[in-house]
Amino acid sequence: MDEESLSEEFWTVARRLRHRTRSALEQWDLNPSLARALSVLSRHPGVRLSTLADHLRIAPRSATEVADSLTELGLALREPDPADRRATLLSLTPRGIATSDAIRAARQASGEEFFEKLTADDRSALSAILRKLRED
DSSP states (O other), rough: OOOHHHHHHHHHHHHHHHHHHHHHHHHGGGOHHHHHHHHHHSSOSEEHHHHHHHHHHHOOHHHHHHHHHOOOOTTTTEEETTTTTEEEEEEEEEHHHHHHHHHHHHHHHHHHHHHHOOOOOHHHHHHHHHHHTTTT
């Protein structure tokens, strides 16, 4: 197999996995970027929007739009930063936490189903390969 076909195979699998993820998110009517933001906020509660932008690798202005969407949906709330009155912290609401947990479980189940055709040895090898590729 040449490099180009290996790359194409990788992107084909990545697209299939991304499509499954989008399908798993449909019941919450969230796009993948909002779901990623929920995930970040569940791991880092009470973050400034600039920190959220860094985690999501988006412009700070885009993080404001994400925060607006999450607050409009009742999934997050803004609070003043006690350390800096000019700054705002974003945290998940109880509904946001429940939604984040449900999405994580749905994604886990979807991933398990996606990879179920692989043997335990295949999964282990693939995991090792992906960790190696992620190191760059």
